[in-house]
Amino acid sequence: QVQLVESGGGSVQSGGSLRLSCAASGNTDDLYSMGWFRQAPGKEREGVAAIGRDGTTTIYAVSVKGRFTVSRDNAKNMLYLQMNSLSPEDTARYYCAARPWADISLGARDYDVWGQGTQVTVSS
Numbered sequence: 001q002v003q004l005v006e007s008g009g010g011s012v013q014s015g016g017s018l019r020l021s022c023a024a025s026g027n028t029d030d031l032y033s034m035g036w037f038r039q040a041p042g043k044e045r046e047g048v049a050a051i052g053r054d055g056t057t058t059i060y061a062v063s064v065k066g067r068f069t070v071s072r073d074n075a076k077n078m079l080y081l082q083m084n085s086l087s088p089e090d091t092a093r094y095y096c097a098a099r100p101w102a103d104i105s106l107g108a109r110d111y112d113v114w115g116q117g118t119q120v121t122v123s124s
Contacts, residue, residue: 002026002113004096009118016086016122022079022096022115033104035111036070036081038092038120045095047106049081059104063089086122093117 008020024031035050049070051058058070069082079096097111105111 002028002031002098004098004113004115006094006096006115006118009094009120011121011123012086014087014122014124017082017084018086018120020081020083020094020096020118020120022081024077024079024098028077031077031098031113032100032102034072034079034096034098035104035106036068036079037095037097037108037111038090039095039117040092043092045108047108048094050104050106051079052104053102057104059106061106083120086120088122088124091120091122093119 003025005023012018032053036048037045038048039045048064049060051070051072055072067085071080095117096115098113099111
């Protein structure tokens with residue numbers, strides 16, 4: 001069984017930056033692709049970024065492409081999301097997720113392991 005714990009959320013002004021981290025523990029050998037998702041109040045959970053097992057393949061939602069960067073350190077069992085040029089529209093609870101498959105996806109239904117999330121609030 002794998003556990004995921006996010007950290008790094010907080011409050012920031014528009015135009016600022018935050019770096020989210022996700023620590024994986026347990027049977028991490030089953031972790032292949034991983035992703036970041038976010039959910040704002042009253043909205044569906046949406047995929048933000050995803051990364052393959054070796055870190056060379058990434059995909060991003062159109063709304064964050066060019067501003068967010070996903071990366072991972074397999075030696076430390078860590079996933080990261082660097083978020084720059086934040087806007088109030090980025091305010092949400094951010095979750096990391098993992099799936100035991102090599103192909104990457106931004107679909108929440110494709111992931112079966114989830115963290116508890118970390119809140120990001122961007123003020124104008």
